[in-house]
Amino acid sequence: MKFTQANIDSIVTAQKNDNLTVFIGAGFSKFAETETIKFPLWSKLMEVLKNDLGTKETDFLKIAQLYYLEFGEYKLYQKLREFVPLHAMPSDLHTDLFQILKPKYIVTTNWDNLLEKTVTNNGLVYDVIKTEADLIKSSLPRKLIKIHGDFDNHNIVFKEDDYLNYSINNPIFDNFLKHILSTTTVLFLGYSYSDNNLKQIIKWIEKNSSISPPRFLLIKENNTSQNIYLENHGIKVLCPISNSEDIEYKELYCNFFAALESTMEGKIKLDDSEVSDEAIIDYFYANLIGLAELNSLLPEQITNVFSNCTIEYHHNCFGLHFHSNLMTLDYDSEIRKTYSKFFDIISEEERREKYMYKLYYIFSCFISSGVVFIKNKDTPINILKILRNKGQEIEENTKNDFYNFISFSSNMPRILFEFLTYDNKSEDNGDNIHKTSNTNIELFEKLSLDVVNNLIRQRYLSAMISKFxxxxxxxxxxxxxxxxxxxxxxxxxxxxxxxxxxLINNDNYPNSYKRHLKPLVDLLGFKSIYKFYYESVIDNEEHLSLEESKKNGGFGVTDKEQRSNDRLIQLLKFCANNNIALDSYSEFQNLMKSYTIGKIKIHKVREKFELTQVDLFILIKYLKFNELWNVLTKNILVFVKEELKEGSGSNIFLFSEEEKKLFERHI
Structure with missing residues (x-):
């Protein structure tokens, strides 16, 4: 089932710009029906009221007004409560409404509590507005607004007087609605052409400027005369391109949400005769362009934007497996077809050559995250080899930053150098104290200015790093x-x-950018650090057990030997190259110490030590002297067969000359 793509794009653009309002009518509540719980049609409710009145009146609003005049407000509310099943539970489509569309405002003319339950059950950050007082007190940017009240607050809008005097009785709601209708893209769900509530909203629209964002009504029947009427009143009709009169409303809505979700995620509906190579390359390019401001990436940032893709661990580098056959929790056949076509393109030199500019950026993102190998089916592709064959190299402008960082050079990134030397500055005495304080305050002010400048330039990842x-x-x-x-x-x-x-509440970050921010938030909030720490401990224990087994004549293999090593090196690169002072926190330091000490214990069992410059850096920077001395004496020096003498230390370590000098300089 297809919809006009231009209309879908308009709604998706509004959602990405956080400028989407969804109006929910009575038809949407029917998706929550079960075999025993029903939401009656308005016509059935009116028939009951008419029978009680003994009238032949056909105007719904007048029937409600007559019932109120005849039996009073209490009886009217009692009758309405009988028809609204407040114990009903939200449907999957209620959840999809929030999680796929993520509207800034949800406005409903319904009295039931299905939308409020959806907010509560899913822990969604929305202010629920049932009265004008609620709207005045509202502080959250996202709002669920019940403009026709509810039973709890006894402010139901139902009878003719309620509609005629709405602007007088509810001036704050009235002005807010006019603002929404004139400044946001509006999508009407659960309304029909003849819906009285929709007609009232049309009157609001007519009072506003004719220049406003688009408004859409989802219906299944393509009725030309009704479409013209609605479009003359500023509402575009959304209906399937093909004949859809025989489909169920739930199928219509499921397909509509699926079309929106596919467009939001950049998914391509593959048809071999239609989808071009350029569209496939653009899919990859569009998913990665939001990370362009960072100098280095983490592989988790790549898999965050590509589902059906997992990380593999090689010797001092990563691989990415864009799955084709292996079942994963996020299995999506369309995305896997897209991956298959992408690998077909990059495997053929003539096809690849046409898009080398964008492929260069795609591959540079992979390499900056430590990824060298990518695969779809069986044989991995070395992306560095592809670039070298074309006479192209990925510029490693940040290579020196990382080397300077792990060698404690004063040429390391400036912010990290300031943090590294902060404690020494703070210990100065006498006349230097005031000067040092001013210097550190200047650093604070500089970082504050960096936050503002990055937000202005829409460098949201950099802004968050500066805040950190x-x-x-x-x-x-x-x-x-x-x-x-x-x-x-x-x-x-x-x-x-x-x-x-x-990330959830700050309007400074557009919705379209938040998915790129999430892995960084997980890192700066230490969620990723705790995960890496736990898995590092597991990896080391498994590896240590394996080495002990081998030493005792056993046999075994593990696929986790490289995982923590690759992760920690890339994490250090990520922090050094992006100026993130994450190692100011003990959580980060403990992660580094835990893995390196575990690695040394493994080497002790092997009776062969192969520590790298990164290992030395971690030992020197993150261990206190007593901790470092204990590690050396208990795990390394016990293997020295000769009396300790001055020298290069070649009887102790299998280091390069450069690494030996570095170790001697800092110990």
Missing amino acids: NKSIIAKKLANSPDVDKQLQNKFRKEQHNDFTNE
């Missing part, structure tokens, strides 16, 4: 005795950042 670094320096200054108390209070307010909450 700023919070670290604020914490140090807040606890510095040589800083004025008034300033200390200012820094205390700046020392904590809830990046997860900020």
